[in-house]
Amino acid sequence: MCGRINLTAAPHVLAERFYLDVVPDLLPRYNIAPGQDLAAVVPNPGSAGRLLRAFRWGLVPPWSRDPAAGPKLINARSETVREKRAFGEAFARRRCLVPVNGFYEWQKRDGGSQPFLIRRRDRDVFALAGIWERWQYPGDRVLETCSILTTVANGVVRPLHHRMPVIIPQQDWRQWFSLDEAQQEAVMALLKPAPADLLLAHPVTRRVNSPAFDDPACLEPVADDRKGQLNLFG
């Protein structure tokens, strides 16, 4: 699955890579947890470019009575997202890309969960497939939330976990944003595991387990007490 991400790319890099109409004002984040705001790229209806927006991670369907209640919909299975009532409308009309420099997966071990950072071999920023929703408070205020799509793990993630986030390569971003009914088959075809040779995984400090810990040490490889049982270093 995908329950923790980071985004460290400089604002001007994000603006250039994602064709943003405005250079965002963003601080690097090393440990973004569900319930917090993440940055998401959406088409800008007013131009050919795109916008970066803040969505709370954990989708709240528009018919939910209380956005604080209920399970946290932080992921949506790509295999079924189209047919689920909580996700169908968002998938049909409100897709986004979640820019990340990496995501974390946990391996269950005796004595606790060991976190691993998974990122591109070249450490460049990349994009996860997301959907978002809008929940109207009794007054004027609106809560905007999102969920990250998952698929089966590829060879890099499989030793850690059997699910991973869907990654949309840059050449497919336009297709991902296409809401045209005739394009839906092509959109569904994007929901597959990334090629294993795109990514590398390494263990990181268990301090990452706490969402309160959000600094560059989150990214640093640490010695693995079970190194040799895993072949994650390519």
Add this chain to the structure above:
DNA sequence: CCAGACGTTGTT
């Protein structure tokens, strides 16, 4: 028809 759910993950 109305009532009630609406989700993923991991584990059993």
Add this chain to the structure above:
DNA sequence: GTCTGG
């Protein structure tokens, strides 16, 4: 809001 179950 929309679908499923009764």
Add this chain to the structure above:
DNA sequence: CCAGACGTTGTT
């Protein structure tokens, strides 16, 4: 996802 709380009353 993991970490941390998990409760009421009355008083300051």
Add this chain to the structure above:
DNA sequence: GTCTGG
């Protein structure tokens, strides 16, 4: 054990 908060 289960829920909430981050």
